Amino acid sequence: MTTEQQSNAVLKIGIIGSGKGSNALSIFEAIDRGALKAEVTIVLSDVEGAGILNHAIQRDIPARFISAAPFMTKLDGEAQQDYIDVLREHDVDVIALAGFMRIVKPDLLAAFPNRVLNIHPALLPAFPGMYSWKQALDYGAKIAGCTVHFVDTGTDTGPIIIQRSVPIKEDDDAGTLHARIQIQEHAIYPEALQLIADNRLRIEGRRVFIASPS
């Protein structure tokens, strides 16, 4: 991509998720209000009838269920190739995983090098894996948060783009803490995607440097 093309083209985002799609919705809404200058060209889900697909359909954004069977916890094999093919058909520049409950494998990462993002409801490297907010509560942490990061072949281990902290309060349960974290998730995921759109990120080893706005 030449600089000329970069400055004129709108970033095309493909979103993949398994659930209700609250992070996808935050991306749609950031685009609607002009905070994120990008276009979501396709939304994919491994769960038939998932809420995330409905959010897209309501906005006339292409949305498709693609089975990831026979695998239960990863996106691999022919299913992964199906995802790659559809993402390419929709000219996707960057993939935003949004509540996608599977580990992606190297083929997808190789097809979109340094262009697969994820959001995780913890201040990584603390509390990787499932139900991070509950992990944080059970551990007795006093500060929780969320992280947008590039995806690598590990579980929640890739280079970090943005983190945001939230307090854990005395009377929190898993629900109240998760809700507080999600508010910040919905703020930082569009922010991180806008940094990609503006070509402001530079990865050096594990560190992601953010250039000043041009």
Added chain:
Amino acid sequence: MTTEQQSNAVLKIGIIGSGKGSNALSIFEAIDRGALKAEVTIVLSDVEGAGILNHAIQRDIPARFISAAPFMTKLDGEAQQDYIDVLREHDVDVIALAGFMRIVKPDLLAAFPNRVLNIHPALLPAFPGMYSWKQALDYGAKIAGCTVHFVDTGTDTGPIIIQRSVPIKEDDDAGTLHARIQIQEHAIYPEALQLIADNRLRIEGRRVFIASPS
């Protein structure tokens, strides 16, 4: 201790450290300005001539080097008993580890149950162990912080009393980040000790609940 005694007695703190003593100094200064209603009755160090001892001596606070030999990385055996004996001689209610570069063993913890505190320069459980600020920087974290916690037999694993986050900036090196973390350390360690003085902490499993001020 009866309620009557608790409400009248001033909390007696013993501080143990190996280094310059910047956290000990923050405790002394919090006492001086009335933010921490407590008294430091003894400062101990395993390093002869350590800065932390000098800070105490300048304030006419009893200070003593006690060798922890032959061990290099732990406080154990006869040396640990020496520490316990001296802490008891000085009527210590609570022990504040402040840059003490050794693992304490169960005898000390049993002698002062739920009364040994430590401060760690990271948002635990992220980055336990040495040079946490450098670990955070090398990992590419965007948020660092510090933690005051009760000490248990693990390394930086005990129940958490207070945490404070600090941003990691684009141009940080280990020195600038460490300095930013230390400012917050010096705020939260006296705060945590005042919570102990006010008898406001309740430990349930791994969680530490803070009662409202009475």
